[in-house]
Each structure stands twice: as C-alpha cells, then as structure tokens.
Amino acid sequence: MQPKLQNYKASGPKGRQRRFKFSWFSDFPSWLEYSESNHRAYCLLCFISSKNIKRRSGFDVFTVQGFDTWKKVHDGKNCAFLVHIGSGPCSHHNSAVTECCYLLNYPNHIDNIVEVANNQEKERNRLLLKTSIAAVKWLTLQSCSFRGHDETPQSKNKGNFLEILNLLAEFNPKIASVILENAPQNAKYTSPDVQKEILSIFAMKVRMHIREEIGDAKFSILVDETCDVAKREQMALVLRFVDQDGVVQERFFDLIHVKDTRALTLKKEISHVLSSHGFDVQNLRGQGYDGASNMKGEFNGLQALFLRECPYAYYVHCYAHRLQFALVAATKDVVPVTQFFQHLLFIVNTVDSSSKRHDELHDAQMVELACLLVIDELETGQGANQIRSLKRPGDTRWGSHLGSISSLMDMFNPVSSVLQKLAADSSPGTYRADGDTSFNYLTSFEFVFILCMMREILEITEQLGQALQKKRQDIVNAIRLVQSTKFLLEEMRSDDGWELFFCKVVDFCVTHEIDIPDMEQTYIMRGGRARRQPDHFTKERYFRVEIFPATIDTQLTELNLKFNEKVLGLLSISATLVPNNGFASFQASEICRMVEKYYPADFNKQERVGLENQLRHFVIDASNSDDLKNIATIADLCQHLVASRRAGTFNLIDRLLRLLLTLPVSTASAERAFSTLKIIKTRLRNKMEDEFLSNSLLVKIEGEILEHYSYNDIISEFRALKERRVEF
Incomplete structure (x- = not known):
C-alpha cells in the first residue's frame, strides 16, 4: 500500500526520531510500499519473488522484517533505497523486477511462446497428414495409381497423389499455406513410404x-x-x-x-x-x-x-459354377445346339468386328426405331429404346449366353440389314462371303428355332444364376430355386409347352419374314448318325424330338448331376422351418436327428433335447404371429428373430439357423474380387x-x-x- 497519512509514526532514539515521507512514493513508485500496521517500508517486487530468488544477507529487510531506519534515506548514493535497488542488472532487486515483469506479461513468456509454436507445429503436421490420408483414401477407392512418372517440381504432371494435394490446396487456403513448398522437407508426408503406411x-x-x-x-x-x-x-x-x-x-x-x-x-x-x-x-x-x-x-x-x-x-x-457347367454341357452334348453357338459367334464377329459395321448397325437401329415409333409399336419414355450392341457369349462368364441371344433377337432386323448390305458390297477389301454366310445362318428356320429355344431355357435358369451370386443367399433357398428351375424345364418339355413354344417361334418368323418350312416334309440328316436311327424323317420330328426335348433333357440331367447334395440332407429338412409354408412337413425329431449327425460339436445331448422343445414352441408362436407368417427364407427368419428379440428365447434355433446360413452357396464374391483386381493391377501397373x-x-x-x-x-x-x- 502507498497510504497518504497526516503523520507517519516516528522511530529512532529520543531527540533524533525520523518519519517516513510521502514524497518517497514518487521517487520509487514501482516497488515502495508502507504498512500502517507495523509502520515499516517494504519492497513489493522483492516480496513477490522472494520464493524464487536466493536470499542474501539483509535481503529480508524489505521483504520480511520491514525497513524503518529512516535516517539512512537521503539524497546521496548511500541511500538505503538505492542500495537495495543495486547498481547492476543482476542485483536481487532488479532480478525480482524482471521476474515480476515476466509474471505480468505471462502470455509472451518464452515457455508460452515455445508451447504456442509447438501447438502450431502439431496442427500443421496434422493438416498435412489429414490431407495425405484423404488423398490415399480417394485414390484407393477409385482404383487409381498413386505415383507419376516424373514427380519433380518442374513436372507438368506429378502423378495423381501430388496433383490431388495441389487441387485441395487450390481451394483451401489453410492447406495451401502448409502443403508442399511451405512444408519442411523432412515432414511433408507425401513420400511413397508414407502412402504405403x-x-x-x-x-x-x-x-x-x-x-x-x-x-x-x-x-x-x-x-x-x-x-x-x-x-x-x-x-x-x-x-x-x-x-x-x-x-x-x-x-x-x-x-x-x-x-x-x-x-x-x-x-x-x-x-x-x-x-x-x-x-x-x-x-x-x-x-x-x-x-x-x-x-x-x-x-x-x-x-x-x-x-x-x-x-x-x-x-x-x-453352385454358380455348377449351373454354368450345366449350361455349357447342354451346348456340347446336342450337336445342333453346339453348331448354333458357333454360328452365333460367327454372326457377332462379322457384324461387330469393325467400327464401320458397328456404325452401320447403329444407323440401322435408328431407322427401325423411327419406323416402329411412327406406327406406335413402341412406347416412349425416359431410358427406353436405347441403342444397343451385340454381345459375345463366353463359357466362363455367367449369363453371357443369354445376353448374347437376347441382344441378337432384339436387333434381328438391324443385324439382317447390315449382313445384307455387306453381302451385296462389291468394293475391294470387303468380306462378302462372311456377310452372305452369316445372313444364311441368321435367316434359316433351324437357327431361329434354336435361338428362341435357348432364350426360353436360359431365361428359366437366369433367375437361379442371379440368385446364386447374391452375397446373402442361403443354401436352403438355393436348393429350392434349383427344384423350381427343374420344374419349369419339365413343364416346358411337356406337350403343352411344345405347342406354346412353337407358336412363339412361328410368330417370330412371321414378324421378321423368315420362311417356315413344311413340317411334314422329309428331313435329310446331315452327317453321320447311329445305325439304329433312320436317316430320313419329317422336319417336325427333327425339331420336336431330335432338338427340343434332347436339349431340355440334357439340361435336366446336368442339373440333377451337378446339384445332387446327399451330404447336406439337413438343408431340405431345415427348410420346413420357414413359416410361410405353414409347417406342412415339419418334424422336430427329424431336425434333431440331422443336427446330431452333422453338428454334434455344436449341440450336446441336453441341448438337442432343448432344441426339440424350442422347435415345438416356435411352430406355435410362428403360426399365431402375423410378423412371422410371411417370412420365406431362413435368412429373413434369422434376422427377424434378432430384431424381434426372439433369439434369446429360441437361442438354440437361432444357433441352428446361423450354422445353416454360414454354409457357402457360391464363390461369386471371390469372382467379383478378381474383377476388381483387373481394374487395380493393369498392364501399366x-x-x-x-x-x-x-x-x-x-x-x-x-x-x-x-x-x-x-x-x-x-x-x-x-x-x-x-x-x-x-x-x-
């Protein structure tokens, strides 16, 4: 305190007593203090820093004891106040002054300055690393390469990684202020090692x-x-x-x-x-x-x-491989069907082997679409009536045969027009013979007959093929789809199926002006035949007996051979757990016997008894619950048990369902991985x-x-x- 009093208390021997002067506050305003309680003078700055500064003899006078020897305060150089201050910057008082200045100016203290600089360095490093992380993530998800051929500062194209960093810096000033040129050479986080890490x-x-x-x-x-x-x-x-x-x-x-x-x-x-x-x-x-x-x-x-x-x-x-093998086997065992696919591939190669013919096919489709729209044969709409191209069939590509046949049938008239034009072209360098041969193949009744037949068969098996490639397909449902596919093929093979199919073939021939032969006419078989078979029979017999049922029988035989699961008989019995069939053939004891046979390590004897009891309770619960009646697959059933919290009540049924769902259906996921592999690892990488x-x-x-x-x-x-x- 610096109080202003009427009279300060005197001290010293009688007759020589002295008092504190208020004017001394003006001479030493920054540190001098006076205590009214003990009437002594103190140094505020030395008192504040007394704990951090090593004390010397007499240092406690202005900090602890208090100064009251007023006679030693005078204008000379031996003034007690001046002696306390000292003459050098390293005196105890001046050191205390410096420390107090630091205390009063704490935000600018060197420790704080260093800490702020370190925090700024951390944020800069984090921003650099975040930018590199974002670039690596984006490039990986887009299957793009990271590095460029020339990544020097003078390069016009430094590669995808560095170019993305430059692009981000272009739209973000914070990134631009620290990235690349402004970043230290040892902490850019753009090296190939950092990218790999x-x-x-x-x-x-x-x-x-x-x-x-x-x-x-x-x-x-x-x-x-x-x-x-x-x-x-x-x-x-x-x-x-x-x-x-x-x-x-x-x-x-x-x-x-x-x-x-x-x-x-x-x-x-x-x-x-x-x-x-x-x-x-x-x-x-x-x-x-x-x-x-x-x-x-x-x-x-x-x-x-x-x-x-x-x-x-x-x-x-x-299962997807099995289906593909069954389809390929059908084309190899029936000679006319094998020849059909050879002719189909020849037609596709002839029409689509050059850019000129591809453009001609495009123009022919445009002309046909315009004519059909004029006579209201087509409906207009967004995405409808797109220009298409022919597809090549492949033995290892699932569904490619159906795609190839469907594309040819949908573009039959444009393809015929292109082949006619090619066969009539007399300019040098053209393939007139290929065009004429392809046109003869395309417009023959036998080719059209097999074309329509294979589309019918492949459309029946396509549903099964697509289902088998789903990630979440369960094996029980896959077997049921196999059975339904067999049933549809047998239905197509019947007399009613033949009549319906032949009508479709006739309609297609009439629409595209294909000559329909006399079915009662004698057909002369080309090539060698078994001796017990006649060489001469009607054309109706040839198409109705030699091709149509033979092809379907081959399909059915291959399906029965490829999809014969004797080991997993548990699947057909477990399918009775699906509620939407009304539990018509449900037998809890049979399911428990199959569980004992195939999963003895997952269900002990006591749990098998408990499983049978849970199965009986589950049938009653599912029969009376509206939310369970419409469930059609065990995959949906397992998911619904968890969602409805029934999995805790029927924990053994939940375990059984999970074991059944864990059984693989196809390796389509691995095949999809290989498709992605071809995108990532290319000829240039x-x-x-x-x-x-x-x-x-x-x-x-x-x-x-x-x-x-x-x-x-x-x-x-x-x-x-x-x-x-x-x-x-």
Missing part, C-alpha cells in the same frame, strides 16, 4: 473390423484363384458369417500370392492368414471352392485337408507389390468399413506404426 493402416482397420464382426462365431471360407496381369497366381480369401444382427455377410479378407496351386500350398497359406488374425480353425463350418481336383479331392484336396483338422467344415461346390495390391483390393471392396473411423484414429495408428521426430 497410410494404406496399410486402412487395410489393418478393415481387417480388425471384420475380425470384431466375426468374434467367436462360426464362419466359412470362400477361396478361388486366378492369374493377374503379371502372370502371378493370386488366391482370394472371403469369409462368410452371420453378424450380431442375424444378417449374412461375405467379407473379402485377403489376396494371397501363391507359388503354385497344390492343395497343400493353399492350405498352408490360408491357415497362416487365419492364425495371424486370431481365427480358430475349429470354428470353421463351411468351405466353398470350385470343382477343380486340387479343391474338391476327397483324399488330398484342399477340402479334405481342412476336414482332417475340423470334421464339420463341410465342403460345398460353388504390373509391378505392383503383393502387399500393396492386397491392401488396395481390400480397401476398394470393403471401403465402407472405413466410415467407422475418423482421421484421429488413422493418425493415432500412424504414430504407433512409426514414431517420428515431429509431434502430432
């Missing part, structure tokens, strides 16, 4: 999420192999399981390079991946492969090797590392999982992956 973190997060989704549940593996563009054998591993919500999931997990396709090699690589991520092989309940000998071999095949470790990991030959390729493919296919993680999660993993000198 970020991608590896993405892949690690995705695999970790899939592992947490599966947990301790039972799962199946789907495996298929292919050669990439660099002629390296790659094996795709897909995991099929039922998640906590009762939904069937098929997650792509890894792409593994294998030196050879021997069953032992594949088994070793798959086991290594599963064990490295904490999967227990004893939880394996299904294997889905193609029909190659190294896969399905009963003694040394891949499925046999896994069955030795886990006897309940049942092998299911990919054929030197891609296996780990980088696997991570890119995983993030591309299962990229939606990354939405569960924030930038901070990725940055934390980045720090853990590689400690750096800079802070985040």
